[in-house]
Amino acid sequence: MNIVIFGPPGAGKGTQSEFIVKKYNLFQLSTGDLLRQEIKNKSEIGLKIGSIVNAGSLVSDDIVSKLIDHFVSKDLYRNKIIFDGYPRNISQAENLNIVLNKYNQKIDVVLKLTVSQNIIKKRISGRSVCSMCGKIYNEFFNPAPLNAECCASKFLQKRGDDTIDIAIKRFDTYENETKPILNFYRKMNLLKEVNGESKIDQIYDEISEIIDSIEGWL
Numbered sequence: 001m002n003i004v005i006f007g008p009p010g011a012g013k014g015t016q017s018e019f020i021v022k023k024y025n026l027f028q029l030s031t032g033d034l035l036r037q038e039i040k041n042k043s044e045i046g047l048k049i050g051s052i053v054n055a056g057s058l059v060s061d062d063i064v065s066k067l068i069d070h071f072v073s074k075d076l077y078r079n080k081i082i083f084d085g086y087p088r089n090i091s092q093a094e095n096l097n098i099v100l101n102k103y104n105q106k107i108d109v110v111l112k113l114t115v116s117q118n119i120i121k122k123r124i125s126g127r128s129v130c131s132m133c134g135k136i137y138n139e140f141f142n143p144a145p146l147n148a149e150c151c152a153s154k155f156l157q158k159r160g161d162d163t164i165d166i167a168i169k170r171f172d173t174y175e176n177e178t179k180p181i182l183n184f185y186r187k188m189n190l191l192k193e194v195n196g197e198s199k200i201d202q203i204y205d206e207i208s209e210i211i212d213s214i215e216g217w218l
């Protein structure tokens with residue numbers, strides 16, 4: 001079982017990935033971690049990556065692809081990978097197919113956590129922290145109790161509008177950038193969209209059901 005997971009910032013992708021990794025004994029492949037590890041190991045490719053990163057440049061698809069090939073080739077990870085944050089473009093998606101194919105593997109399912117921009121906006125703009133006790137509230141989903149002595153509205157601190165704007169921009173960028181890749185996987189009949197607006201355990205149940213229903217998975 002190899003999985004690719006997508007979800008915009010604020011959709012809870014990290015939490016869900018963690019659950020899936022534990023439940024199905026998978027290994028999470030994050031390209032950031034792979035790059036950092038090579039740099040740390042001071043391997044030949046690691047030294048190259050280090051100088052690219054230090055120069056403030058982006059590591060090429062070619063180098064990332066080599067690292068992924070190396071990871072996928074290991075028996076330990078065979079058919080036990082959850083790709084998170086990769087692929088980021090169509091050419092990476094095509095490359096991933098080639099690499100997996102080379103080792104007689106494939107992607108079994110692509111999960112997309114779907115959340116509307118409006119919900120993300122409410123999650124961020126509605127959030128407030130009590131400056132007295134540190135409790136976190138959300139005026140839309142989890143409002144502070146009325147008439148409370150401690151968490152009265154005068155103690156509740158909200159985030160600035162600029163923080164909200166940045167978060168919305170990141171959300172939009174993510175959605176726009178991943179649209180072509182999701183279409184790519186939709187055409188391959190691999191895409192399953194999961195309602196990311198449900199409660200955390202409901203999302204988890206939905207994902208588990210999808211994974212359990214995949215043929216050949218024991």
Ligand SMILES: [Zn+2]
Nearest residue numbers: 130133150151
């Ligand atoms: Zn309080």
